[in-house]
């Protein structure tokens with residue numbers, strides 16, 4: 001087997017593969033999955049979104065349980081990785097507790113903090129230089145430019161790496177609904193090239209490399225090779241890691257991926273205010289036209305108005321990850337229909353990162 005990417009851009013990093021397993025909330029990528037990916041030499045990512053949901057006192061005490069969850073899962077992932085690879089967190093900027101989650105993760109020893117679902121304009125303020133690597137998730141040159149310019153001007157810092165996420169990804173997406181309905185016209189490859197162009201000035205100014213990981217719809221080594229040919233340094237993949245033995249979601253959730261078909265995927269309007277990609281299950285169909293009463297608030301997203309949303313996203317995601325597929329929201333990438341069985345993290349990594357020669 002021949003590795004697709006070189007490790008030239010990663011001198012001094014504790015990585016043997018330029019692979020990030022994308023953060024998946026709520027509860028899909030916790031320490032089990034992240035620890036297994038790190039143990040293979042990649043970057044395993046824990047999602048901090050409502051990470052404390054399994055704590056016995058979660059309801060009514062969400063903020064404290066989430067901080068406790070961050071500490072527990074980082075410690076466990078590090079233990080599972082046995083010093084190999086990197087353990088990172090994915091913190092959504094849209095979270096009410098965004099700032100607290102970033103700070104807690106750094107205190108707990110996360111190797112990197114990756115932020116999307118909003119522009120992490122103040123991230124350098126929350127992570128002391130040298131404590132953990134920092135990275136934004138961007139879907140356009142415009143977003144990359146704004147973040148890098150602000151970090152440079154306001155903090156004299158730049159990104160340690162960048163995740164460039166295209167329209168085929170799962171979960172919340174950084175594109176408008178109109179753009180997503182017109183996927184072939186988006187030509188994300190051009191945007192990816194533009195993002196790589198944008199970061200060059202900061203590589204020169206800060207005398208360091210800023211590797212770019214491309215994400216969204218990367219299914220196998222052939223896709224990864226195309227990404228490499230565009231000039232990216234590595235990849236971030238998520239959907240494929242859900243149907244693995246090590247993933248933290250319930251067996252029912254993994255089986256929903258195994259039985260999913262390409263036609264059973266839908267772009268939904270999430271209560272978070274962004275479009276998202278999910279399985280078009282009974283829950284999605286039911287909530288499309290009829291709002292579900294929101295009985296209690298779990299304090300997840302900034303600016304959420306419980307009286308005006310179609311359903312509570314925390315509740316819908318927790319139901320799904322616990323296995324109540326028909327009454328929950330199951331996020332997925334556009335490639336979910338290709339998944340045929342539950343495999344292992346090692347098998348997925350071999351499929352993605354090596355050419356069979």
Ligand SMILES: Cc1cc2nc3c(=O)[nH]c(=O)nc-3n(C[C@H](O)[C@H](O)[C@H](O)COP(=O)(O)O)c2cc1C
Nearest residue numbers: 022023024025169170171216217237238239331333
């Ligand atoms: C079930 C699921 C949940 C996700 N949740 C998050 C999240 O909480 N935060 C985030 O930044 N990205 C999230 N994503 C996006 C992934 O991290 C990743 O970038 C993307 O799905 C990559 O595309 P792929 O799934 O086609 O490999 C999620 C994706 C999936 C499939």
